[in-house]
């Protein structure tokens with residue numbers, strides 16, 4: 001086994017401890033918008049709507065906006081259990097990527113005949129998001145920076161240039177260092193159109209503002225407890241303080257238990273950990289370059305992702321993807337010092353010139369991992385209920401595409417989107433516990449071993465690859 005660069009080049013323990021000494025357990029993004037984000041009243045009493053949306057993350061907000069825009073005369077109600085954007089949508093890395101399939105290799109492996117179409121649709125999707133933000137003046141710190149993937153280990157260098165995207169620029173050591181200075185970067189790939197950075201919590205708040213302005217009725221603090229209905233009659237959504245009866249219902253509840261029991265095992269909650277530094281000084285920023293402000297990720301199985309904020313902080317997340325036995329979503333899982341300490345250590349291995357920089361915030365979020373790593377689409381009650389989940393850590397852009405699919409399906413439209421195998425196929429579910437824990441932990445262990453063994457995948461990973469199954473963050 002070969003130790004990784006993060007094990008052979010550990011920073012001094014004191015640098016890591018000092019950097020975390022005053023760090024607050026809170027999400028930087030949601031805190032940043034806390035005094036600006038509008039509040040929406042809880043539902044109070046029974047009501048009828050034409051369309052109801054459950055979930056106030058990006059998927060639910062985009063869907064509500066599209067439903068209302070298509071039919072301004074229809075009454076659209078959105079029900080959110082807590083606050084708009086409090087979950088994954090408010091606390092992610094803010095990489096708005098073109099890929100709607102959790103990366104092109106994932107599309108190639110599963111739908112080789114559709115890879116080109118999926119790539120084009122992904123770019124059109126990101127362009128449409130950019131246009132929407134511009135047209136409606138959404139203040140979300142959108143920067144179309146492109147994406148830089150870096151090789152930290154010699155075996156990762158060998159993977160550079162393997163893809164067939166003509167727009168990707170392969171960078172040798174000097175070229176990558178000209179973009180971002182780090183002793184660990186041996187080379188990289190720059191994809192100019194693949195990514196935009198944005199402020200995730202601002203995007204959720206701004207989508208909600210726009211939705212409310214065009215007439216969507218938003219209710220926060222309104223968890224839906226059950227869904228009843230049939231193909232012939234309207235759907236009933238029961239909440240503590242009233243029942244919403246709607247002709248059509250979009251379920252955009254991500255990692256939270258599906259209101260359709262048949263999909264309960266199609267996702268598992270995986271915790272992803274994040275750190276945010278204080279704003280860098282001009283000298284600190286000059287020491288790393290990063291003038292292109294690219295979204296940055298490394299090429300390991302257990303990878304880090306990183307980007308600059310508008311005020312030049314560095315967000316640094318990923319690597320550990322933790323599934324807690326039992327698959328419950330609990331606040332206490334967010335406070336995992338072991339993961340945050342590891343992230344801090346890897347940060348200073350990557351940027352030793354930033355020794356002394358402090359992390360102001362540390363947090364975690366839950367990812368809706370599906371066995372095929374990208375969103376799947378379900379339906380019930382003769383299509384009156386549409387469901388999407390399973391974005392597996394890459395949903396900032398893909399939720400917009402998903403909302404288009406939900407709309408097509410509600411309207412009974414056959415489109416290029418609805419005819420995709422990716423849209424038509426529903427993936428296999430995870431097994432119930434304890435098999436889920438055993439399988440997921442074995443897969444994680446195998447991925448870690450592959451990172452320590454020049455990327456070589458063991459029999460378990462090869463078998464999962466062949467079956468089109470897996471586990472990822």
Ligand SMILES: Cc1cc2nc3c(=O)[nH]c(=O)nc-3n(C[C@H](O)[C@H](O)[C@H](O)COP(=O)(O)OP(=O)(O)OC[C@H]3O[C@@H](n4cnc5c(N)ncnc54)[C@H](O)[C@@H]3O)c2cc1C
Nearest residue numbers: 055057058059081089092093094095224254365394395396
């Ligand atoms: C730490 C972290 C980093 C990430 N980084 C990136 C990234 O850089 N780029 C990227 O593309 N993706 C990233 N992701 C993934 C991305 O954030 C998600 O895929 C995306 O936000 C999913 O949006 P959503 O609307 O489906 O889910 P959510 O934002 O989770 O929204 C679902 C909402 O449904 C509500 N809800 C659930 N059940 C009910 C119910 N019964 N009644 C009422 N309301 C209900 C919840 O309260 C929640 O607000 C990251 C995720 C995490 C956690």
